Amino acid sequence: MSTEQQEHGKGGVYSSQGKEFTRDSNYITDRIVETPSAEGDHPVESGRYRLVVARACPWAHRSIIVRELLGIGEAISMGVCGPTHDADSWTFDLDPGGVDPVLGIPRLKDAYEKRFPGYPRGITVPAIVDIATGGVVTNNFPQITLDFSTQWRQFHKPGAPDLYPEELRAEMDEVMERVYTEVNNGVYRCGFAGSQESYDAAYDRLFTALDWLEARLGERRYLMGQSITEADVRLFTTLVRFDAVYHGHFKCNRNKLTEMPVLWAYARDLFQTPGFGDTVDFEQIKQHYYIVHKDLNPLQIVPKGPDESGWMTPHGRDTQG
Template identity: 65%
Template structure:
């Protein structure tokens, strides 16, 4: 079964292009609905325009996400940091899904209260009756029509910042600082290919050679991050950027899921002083920690990935209280 936490477990290895294929290895499908939501439906200043352009309009769109999914978790965090809660509504699915779709089993009656759907699949099929790819979160859905707009997760958060600026809160952080953008893009690319996606390459490796290659690549990147964070509070310096959001959602799941379930087990996150302090620093920052639901995260991975965990037994630990210990990075 294709895993649906942000994409089918098959496809490309870069958020914005670049294929990665290996024998017995993992391919993430990055072929999403490429529509963009922009100011006045304009051509965006950054990135490709391969689909339709939709205008920014408060109250028109609903972000459908899942607390369990690291890719959707990004969108939840960025929406909150920018203060977009009153202009973009949000629906949350439950932590598990079957081969068809994520479901709204957390809501009363098992239906999203705005869209009226039991399954996110309904929004995809409403727009594309013959849609045959993975039903992924996050997804932007037009409330009035109930149709999917886009599920292209890297651009969803990018456009929350660049295209919804008129509706940001007064204290919204500058998640994409102009003077750091070029370096930030390089950092985010490495974080995605080697860490965000790297844990999946470990977990879904089909043979020992592929696993060893994935494991080595992951820990080379983790060591690079440990060294980088020894001389700066956040990935790009003294302030939080989207690069930190993108790394955080993987770190938050590392010891609870990736260390054991995905065999990314050289050491635990708690055993890497800089990364562990950094992760706690973010967790204790408003907009981050409150989006993390460890019970849903563990339920998703250990129940949905039956090929890796056929018993579907969900581990009891680790204890989450350690995330609230002083981080010492201020």
């Protein structure tokens, strides 16, 4: 069983006894670019593609936030899957009749199979689908958001932020890589650890990275300075899920986010920024993790807490740095 299949619900089994969690990162690497020049390039074109997401999924949540921040919603529409899925595919159970109103399909798998019959890997979100052909174009989530910033500029709203500034890219790429390996994926290595040893190692790596971030953000408002970038988007989607899911469900319990003063203030700062908090659905997040991960939570009981009201309290970060 591949780790992609594990993460996306084959029989609700996500961890393998005696093994550490290793993510399968073999995605469809086609890109949508302003000037296609290589095999696998598709042209940027308003109205041609549909971004398919699930609000529960942190990897898809990135693309929701970036699409909103850049104001490209009129150029690329968005379909939303429900928070839970079966062992086969993410499904459009939030839509009338359980069918996406644009693509006309009940399961995201149908778009994968349309282009790749017998597609052997996990059916992941986010995915971009060519509306005319009904086939998936890409599910390469790290590249999707970078391309929204760099390739879809003609459709950005006036005053849209530069989320991937050229002069910061070398340092940004290093920061984002550490955030991904140690934090974004680090919580999964804790939650899906198949042995005490692999869990202990993952736990130590995660909190070492969170302590590094606590120190870094004590000196600047955002990860790269005084402006929001893609790096902040990538960190936020894990932080906003931390107390609701990762602290208990994934045993990331040295402390809660609310007990790390700098990170908690930083997360609230982002949450209160348009495009961040207004894209969060805590109920869908909790339903996904606690219902789909049946090996971690056999009775599929979804917790009522934690209290969400703290997210709107003053953060004081506007004077930082």
